[in-house]
Amino acid sequence: MPRSNTQVLLAARPTGWVTEECFRVVEIDAPTPNDGEVLVENRWLSLDPYMRGRMSDAKSYAAKVELGAPMVGSTVGVVLESRAPAGSGLAPGDWVVGAFGWQSLGVAKPGALRKVDVTRVPPQAYLGVVGMPGVTAFVGLYDLAEPKEGETVIVSAASGAVGGVVGQLAKLRGCRAVGIAGGREKCDYAVRELGFDACVDHRAPDFEAQLAAATPSGIDVDFENVGGPVMDAIFRRLNPFARVSLCGLVSQYNATTPYGVTNFHQLLVNRVQLQGFIVSDHLDRWPEALATLGRLVVEGKLKWRESIAEGLAAAPRAFVGMLRGENLGKQLVRIGA
């Protein structure tokens, strides 16, 4: 049994860009499961853009992390010890997804954990393509935007954990999938590995012309992850009756002055339906989404890449890098063996 638990705490609230100094890594005594609980050794931590919001005091859809408390987050790990009832379905050695946050050990009741089968899907995929990011793509694209065959779907942060799934789900629906990403490498990955029809580098000096060329029939669905001027450029190309699934605005999370959206009137002119959403509001859709995504992975129809930081001490650096777009694909932290 491990003797200590590594935690990453929120040490300071960021003003503007988050820095590594906002976090503090500590070692504390290993927790002990109470009656009815299990002890889990976390093997992988998911890093996601929403975590930036939890670091702030601003009103949001979820509670903020308190100063001095461990950062929140999803984890996948192995049950070390069980004091849960025999009928709980959990035994030492089982793999479980939990919300243990940025720490190497955790205790929880079985009802707060989801047992996963790692024989055909690697465990860390339950934090990505068969986890919250995959379900986000599924709900935001299929349920909220309802793309039809032949329509053009655009997704920003196209090489990311959510965006990569959005593009592949759009292709499976018979749509034209167009990505937007930062840099040639990410765009090449989206097109060559993930099967996007096109991917436009938003850093290119002629970005808007490239976007127009990649969307010759305009845009029917915008799966919006980024906001800012990239979103404004998308809005300019929306078709009548387009749908916008507003999933994230990552370009704004570290901004001290919010960007002013100048093409808002396109939402009126084109009678656009825009839906802001958070995947945790759609818990009723998770079972179907996870079943579909798991099947697609097993059938080899969903691909992904991972950027892996080694050890919890590397998590702050990886998190800042992810917000700067330095990762490719799903950003994970492998927690020491």
Add this chain to the structure above:
Amino acid sequence: MPRSNTQVLLAARPTGWVTEECFRVVEIDAPTPNDGEVLVENRWLSLDPYMRGRMSDAKSYAAKVELGAPMVGSTVGVVLESRAPAGSGLAPGDWVVGAFGWQSLGVAKPGALRKVDVTRVPPQAYLGVVGMPGVTAFVGLYDLAEPKEGETVIVSAASGAVGGVVGQLAKLRGCRAVGIAGGREKCDYAVRELGFDACVDHRAPDFEAQLAAATPSGIDVDFENVGGPVMDAIFRRLNPFARVSLCGLVSQYNATTPYGVTNFHQLLVNRVQLQGFIVSDHLDRWPEALATLGRLVVEGKLKWRESIAEGLAAAPRAFVGMLRGENLGKQLVRIGA
């Protein structure tokens, strides 16, 4: 039979603010109905903000008015002469709503006209509360935003032809109805005559504080007519799962530089559903809407006021004034007896 037809033509496309010089009033020979057509003497012309869009070259949801052509618009008038088949249901003396534009006479086939009963509803009301503006309020509020009893509904341009109906329909649904309008007179009218619970003057120096005081439980439905900084202030007070019916952005129609919407992120944080709409996309809903609105008028449950310009030559001045917010209630032109 009249010998001449007065028309108001689009003489020049505006850059920025529309002026009276953009129009030209002409007298031409009276039109003659062909076989199957009726000749109508228009008695009232409706002036509506959407007409500003038709004057521009910019891509929009409807065709622009060509230079030298009559301005488009809805009219109500009397059939003077009918060469329509006996079974058409139209005879001289009948009142009809048509889309004859800014002119005193017009010919049309009966299928393009809607016969109206002026015995219990005054004819010009078919251009307002029991016409396109009323249906706009009905569809945008009841169908798209689905307000529930006890929710707070806010509407900008609250004393206008659409906004006044929105507030009264919200009250009939058991909602708290809060208006926003320019100036004390309009706000008093909204509260005292139309029955809004509150109305905030957007010109007040402490507008945002007044808006907060008028919406102590936040905002569940925004029926948006105006855009600009007023909309940004509304967005700041949206509740989780709020709905925005995006009907108009009149503050922007004459702007040469679009306003940048800085509180766009509230649509994400609060998982807002926003729907841009144009009432002509919802023709299937007109019959029920018109029947409901007509019944409410007859029962005395819907009130309105009219601002009347006398004669088509006065229409350009009245139109510019309406866009500047100088009218109160429905802006009409009474076409010479």
